[in-house]
Amino acid sequence: MVFAVALSALGVGCGDSSEAAVEGDGAEPAGLNKAEVTMPIAAVVTTVVDPGAEPRSVLRRDFPTGTTQEVTLRTDHHIEQQMNDQAMRDFSPAAVTIPLSAQTTEDGVELVLGNVTSNDPVLAKALLPADGSRAGLDMTDDGAITALRLAPNTATSDTARAALEQAFYQAVYQSIAFPETPVGEGAVWTVRQQVSGGVPLDQVTTATLTHVDGNRLTIAIDVTQTPKTKVWDLPNDAGTLDIVDYLMHGTGIITVDLGMPLPVSGAVTVGGNQTYQDPRSAVTLRQTLRTQVLWGE
Secondary structure: HHHHHHHHHHOOOOOOOOOOOOOOOOOOOOOOOOEEEEEEOOOOOEEEOOOOOOOOOOOOOOOOOOOOOEEEEEEEEEEEEOOOOOOOEEEEOEEEEEEEEEEOOOOOOEEEEEEOOOHHHHHHHHHEEEEEEEOOEEOOOOOOOOEEEEEOOOOOOHHHHHHHHHHHHHHHOOOOOOOOOOOOOOOOEEEEEEEEOOOOOEEEEEEEEEEEOOOOEEEEEEEEEOOOOEEEOOOOHHHHEEEEEEEEEEHHHHHHHOOOOOOOOOEEEEEEEEEEEEEOOOOOOEEEEEEEEEEEE
16 A cells, blocks of 8 residues: 555656656655745755865856856656566656756846757647746855746646656756865865755765866766665655665766856766665565756757
């Protein structure tokens, strides 16, 4: 019974499919049936491992209010799931591509969504009313995002809203914050942050500043996610699952311009394997997950 509830509680649908999958590291959509939703993002802690070569400087976002940027965000989420010795099944949701027009404000970034598309025809049709929807990021000058705001057009369906929320949520947690102290080319620092969701995670991102060209920085990142608990408390008091095994790791390269609010380009892929068990029935659920976030001009 616990697994039956779990399968419907944190489902990720593909098109109009009625099937669903348990997703232990994802956030349950918070914006369904709401005109606007604000999601606070956990604070980050940065630690310099190696300050890098001279010359060094403090890396800070530096753009006047009203700075504009055009960039495209694409997210692709892959989920395969196996229960006991049954065959592995694919529950991957459709990929989403979101053209963004960004404009900076005193507190962060205001975003206008362009023509959002998907490789799934059903979801692509559902996303059509989202054209012109708004979103926003509250951001500190060291690049840390402190809140995500989503305000889809009122005609946007719950399915489309959930897809947009998941895409932005994934992108926010693959962003990078800068250290407080001066660093130069070759510098290495870590960014520690709690990722909220079905299973609270401790995420550690190791950033390496591989190239500096004026305000444009190329950063290689290595991501590790570790559960903060050994038990997954299912939504709506539906029970618990024991976390038997949880391995999530990722790498990528992003390019940022300190004079622009969003990444200029880049790709980050995080994936791994998870195993859960129902303590009452000993039913075992195994998952293979992979999430890719891409930025492009």
